Amino acid sequence: MIKSTPHWVITKTFPFYLSKFAGTHVNKLEVCEIFYSLQGESSYMGRPCIFIRLSGCNLRCSYCDTKYSYAEGEFRTLASILSEIEQYPCKLVELTGGEPLWQNDSIPLMHLLLEQGYTVLLETNGSLYLEDVPQAVIKIVDVKCPGSGCPDSFMLWNLKCLEPQDELKFVLTNYADYVFARDFLQVHKLTDRTIHFSPVTSVLPPEILAEWLLKDGLKVKLSLQLHKLLNLR
Numbered sequence: 001m002i003k004s005t006p007h008w009v010i011t012k013t014f015p016f017y018l019s020k021f022a023g024t025h026v027n028k029l030e031v032c033e034i035f036y037s038l039q040g041e042s043s044y045m046g047r048p049c050i051f052i053r054l055s056g057c058n059l060r061c062s063y064c065d066t067k068y069s070y071a072e073g074e075f076r077t078l079a080s081i082l083s084e085i086e087q088y089p090c091k092l093v094e095l096t097g098g099e100p101l102w103q104n105d106s107i108p109l110m111h112l113l114l115e116q117g118y119t120v121l122l123e124t125n126g127s128l129y130l131e132d133v134p135q136a137v138i139k140i141v142d143v144k145c146p147g148s149g150c151p152d153s154f155m156l157w158n159l160k161c162l163e164p165q166d167e168l169k170f171v172l173t174n175y176a177d178y179v180f181a182r183d184f185l186q187v188h189k190l191t192d193r194t195i196h197f198s199p200v201t202s203v204l205p206p207e208i209l210a211e212w213l214l215k216d217g218l219k220v221k222l223s224l225q226l227h228k229l230l231n232l233r
């Protein structure tokens, strides 16, 4: 099958998984921040989780709340990242951004974390190929709605790369976004997957979204950002 790539999405080719932590090639990642908090935006919501936020993103969503991750970060070896996260009493780790897949060496990091016994979540914006993501990683994949300002950024091929444990997330700003998301689920027959509808609460009150969901009886979850409700990072 031919993969279709929206003309404005800049793609990268991932290298093969070259090193396993101790190879001659030294993998490095540009890290924005590493912190420990509660997971707030998936089926893992409420679980203590270590977050590795990588720098850089290929999109510019209108509602982005992590614009600070666009800036240059600190280049870190995988060894130093692993050493830092080992201080936390937790084996759940999430790669987030920015866009984690924008950096090639995020793939070796995922392999390494899995080897070290971590449960690995990947928050990704859906515009970059998921083919090289290790199968055991739990992917939480955005499908950008029109209100994001990045319409058509979703890589449709990625639907073929989803494993049963993977989840899709639609961030909604208005009714047009809701209709887009509802139709997307119907067109692509995504009824058996965990789906999150997450309102941008400054422009779409959750109770309004709740009314729409109840009216249509959609098999999706209304997701609020728990970490923000609790004033956590």
Ligand code: SF4
Residues within 6 Å of the ligand: 057, 058, 059, 060, 061, 063, 064, 065, 066, 067, 069, 097, 098, 099, 125
């Ligand atoms: S994909 Fe995420 S990090 Fe990138 S601009 Fe959109 S909201 Fe921000």
